[in-house]
Amino acid sequence: MTQKLQALTAALENVLGERIVKQVNARGEITITVSAEDYQTTALVLQEDHELAFEQLIDLCGVDYGAYKDEPWEGLRYCVVLHLLSIRHNWRLRLKVFCADNDFPRIPSVNTIWGAANWFEREAFDMYGIIFEGHEDLRRILTDYGFIGHPMRKDFPVTGHVEMRYDPEQKRVIYQPVSIETREITPRIIREDNYGGLH
Structure with missing residues (x-):
């Protein structure tokens, strides 16, 4: 482990302590997991604490x-997985939190901590159905x-369930059940007589 990762590990343990449910150091990256109850508080600490200073949210999915x-x-x-960047310290962190209810x-x-979370949270809602409580425009x-x-x-x-297409007769977008026929595609191979210099 590099000195930078050692310094980050020490800072995380010092600042977050028992909020860290799990910590993994692998492939030159640190991943911490926190509980859903501690998620927002932990995010705020990661952003505001001068020892950590994760000013930028790179990705949320x-x-x-x-x-x-x-x-x-x-x-x-x-x-939900976040990738964070500290410009001040030039280090990165992956933060994971599991939703407490599968149903x-x-x-x-x-979103109020890192403005960049806005569209990322909307995408996670759209693709996975994860509700981000307190998001002002979750659609x-x-x-x-x-x-x-x-x-x-x-x-x-x-x-999928339905497909959407424009119907020129009705002059509007319509939905209809998906009808996809499965088929097997076999590539056609054509070789010249002297291909590769072989006779």
Whole structure:
């Protein structure tokens, strides 16, 4: 472990202490997991504490651990993962938090802490159905307003439910059940007679 990672590990343990449920140092990166109850407070400390100073949110995304690595997953299903950057100290951190309820996944919004979380939280809501409590404008961002379900969930049908298209006769957008025929595509290989200098 480099001196910078050692300094970050010490600072995390000093400032956050028992709020850290799990800490992993792997491949030159530090990942900490906190509980949903401590998530918003931890985020605020990570941003405001001068010893850590994670001023910038690089990314926030949802993860569905259902059938993780095609094996049964023991534990909570939905997770939110943040990638943070401290410009002052030039170090990075991955922060993970699992939603306490698999049937209705929800955690507090960190949009008031890092403004960049706004659209990232909307995307995680749209794709995974994770509710970010306190978000001022939590609505779909990638799918259509009438879309049913959350397409990045492991139990979402691969072909979806309905397809949307413009009907020139009705002069409007219509929805109809998806009709996809499965087919096997076999590549056609053509070789010249003297291909590669072989006779």
